[in-house]
Amino acid sequence: MSEHAPVGGRSAQLKHTGLRPGWTTGACATAATTAAYTALLTGDFPDPVTITLPKGQTPAFALAAEELARGRATAAVVKDAGDDPDVTHGALIRASVRVLPAGSGVVFRAGPGVGTVTRPGLPLDVGEPAINPVPRQMMRDHVAEVAARHGGAGDVEITVSVDHGEEIARSTWNPRLGILGGLSVLGTTGVVVPYSCSAWIDSIRRGVDVARAAGRTHVAGCTGSTSEKTVVALYGLPEDALLDMGDFAGAVLKYVRRHPVERLTVCGGFAKLSKLAAGHMDLHSARSQVDKGFLAELARRGGADEELAAEVAAANTGLAALQSCAAGGVPLGDLVAATARDQALEVLRGAPVTVDVVCVDRAGTVVGRSTPKGP
Structure with missing residues (x-):
């Protein structure tokens, strides 16, 4: 998905990274709204249209579409997410503004491609766009x-739409969070920081909120679809109790620390969870590595002799280390699961949450499991 319209008014790169920042859907919707309401009052669309973001930046957005009719104006901008791999990059964000009777204030509507809230637990009421x-x-x-x-009164209805938004939303957390019919209009600063993964982490938080609001007492943070299937098979958890944790174990644990649930299961691939066991909170391969020396030490604790420990330390992959220990009768998977559980409890800092950890292989077979443990 490439950019279809130029967007200006920002520095070309993020300091130190060389990566180009982008704009949130909220910033794009604000730009389109500003242009549409200006046209409604003056007859002319400002192009580019400049807005002020919460931290004072003043980006300018080129208009990709404009339409002026009696009592209504519509403007659109193309979302530029910069160098972030954002699924909404290139999406056309539209805002249609209609004048309302005096005293009505500003009313928001969901147009095509923008979702509607259907479950409690989000920062918006059920039924709201x-x-x-x-x-x-x-x-x-x-x-x-x-x-x-x-010289306007400021009483308007704003309908925000996203072309193909319902289709794009299938690649997001929205269906699981009970946001149906399309995307969310997001952003707290207006700026997308490349590879900050802020949207993913925010979705993890909203997932915890929705689970708590639904009365769920047991949730699972899973590294992917295979581990999700495993915890459903083990515990029968409903969809709204499943957190798509990805690599962000720390994000799950820190949010559950502040917003506890009775029980948290962490489930993922053996290699990823060995990183959690070693104290890493970000499990991405670019930011943490499987420590075979650490695995060798765990194997020793499980009864491995020095020959087996050396074999584990020299293994090419975490899976190879696991297989060597299985052949030697050492339950390395269980040891990793128990140590990862204890690391999770350290991060939870005494929050009233019982934790267990399940390690799986790529086929979803359980290769390590801890007993549940609380503070």
């Missing part, structure tokens, strides 16, 4: 500024 609080405030602020500048 999935336009998050900060983007809503940004749009309100810009409506007020345009009204003050051009």
